[in-house]
Ligand SMILES: Nc1ncnc2c1ncn2[C@@H]1O[C@H](COP(=O)(O)OP(=O)(O)O)[C@@H](O)[C@H]1O
């Protein structure tokens with residue numbers, strides 16, 4: 001499979017503090033790939049390195065055959081990478097509609113109306129709320145807005161950082177349903193999630209990060225069976241220990 | 248006091264206030280994009296007005312071209328200051344950058360004195376001298392001209408910020424820089440643009456006001472009134488900057504009628520203190536929702 005994104009041996013520092021050490025992740029075209037790991041493992045940092053918000057000290061990032069490692073963030077967006085960040089970063093004083101219009105900053109004027117329409121189709125709630133200031137939306141609505149806003153630019157690769165964080169189960173299901181739909185329309189997805197079971201349910205493959213290093217990777221099916229993953233992220237006890245404790 | 252006098256004083260107050268409002272808008276435009284308080288805003292106004300005046304004298308330009316020269320000079324000056332000085336201190340605290348702009352203000356003032364003159368100079372006006380008479384009320388054309396010109400400029404700014412892509416991008420940067428970056432906005436370009444736009448607004452204000460106040464290396468001090476106006480309106484709010492400017496101008500002109508005449512020059516400070524005591528968020532202030 002052709003690669004949409006190749007992260008090769010990327011290291012990132014925040015000041016003197018190392019956040020990533022020689023991390024390599026590959027997202028094939030049309031794939032959903034998930035990054036799992038505990039809080040502080042470096043998942044968000046991987047996404048930030050891809051979208052140009054932080055600069056790697058080593059390694060390279062190749063998107064659609066082009067080395068984008070040193071590109072400014074705005075050029076990366078224009079090249080077709082959408083990033084829905086942790087914390088969503090919506091514009092609270094803008095209406096929902098204005099947020100979406102800013103999402104279309106790189107889009108040709110004549111295409112804008114159609115793009116808005118497809119965002120509304122994906123999230124009908126945004127259409128109802130389009131005149132409402134985004135700061136007054138609930139957490140789930142803000143998440144939909146952040147995703148809709150990124151999609152207005154029609155990215156080829158979508159980076160999603162914990163889209164289900166803090167959402168009620170019903171909204172979480174809705175968000176994951178939309179992720180699948182987006183992917184079916186041909187968009188490659190790199191998904192960071194706390195909810196490992198759901199993430200592996202939707203993703204084709206996954207990687208596990210621990211304190212800035214990759215420790216396991218593989219097909220979702222295999223990761224679901226992997227003992228380390230089960231213990232650390234799926235809340236299952238290793239069978240032997242479980243048996244001992246039970247006995 | 249007659250109603251006619253009162254109307255006259257209020258109208259000149261609104262004219263003064265228009266200039267304060269433009270200065271306040273310039274400060275707010277830069278502040279919203281970069282979180283920098285540009286103390287040199289007034290001296291940038293002064294230098295660009297001088298540049299227009301010099302071109303006018305050298306080539307006997309029509310006044311409208313003089314204004315365009317002032318705007319062009321302002322844009323160039325702002326671009327150089329932003330790219331060469333401010334952008335480099337991007338990692339510094341807001342306080343440090345404020346001090347840099349204070350230094351810049353002093354430099355611009357002495358440079359203008361060296362290049363041109365420290366003497367006050369007459370500046371040509373778009374508007375005639377003959378008062379416009381409306382019944383018992385006599386109004387100076389220049390006051391009405393300043394008010395009209397400023398309102399027209401404010402309308403243009405309103406259109407820019409609400410109806411254009413670049414204006415919306417500037418407001419997006421004001422709310423959330425990282426969010427703006429992720430939408431493909433070049434935040435650096437918005438920084439430059441904000442400086443250029445603010446300087447252009449200042450240059451127009453300078454050309455409008457110079458016929459009344461004379462062209463002088465000291466005219467940059469209007470930055471204090473602009474700052475006060477912006478604080479009255481709630482720093483960061485553009486409608487607030489306009490309302491604050493108008494209010495300040497009118498109060499400054501009315502105060503000497505009721506209080507000792509020297510009070511005029513203390514008005515901005517008195518109002519600043521009063522606002523900070525009574526309503527720190529200003530007239531149009533709102534809860535700060537921004538991430539710093
Ligand atoms: N802006 C920052 N400055 C300094 N350290 C940071 C910053 N952002 C993240 N870190 C640190 O880098 C590490 C990885 O963070 P992050 O990528 O956010 O992890 P995750 O998304 O997996 O929770 C953590 O130890 C975190 O404390």
Ligand SMILES: [Mg+2]
Nearest residue numbers: 043044045086
């Ligand atoms: Mg994170």
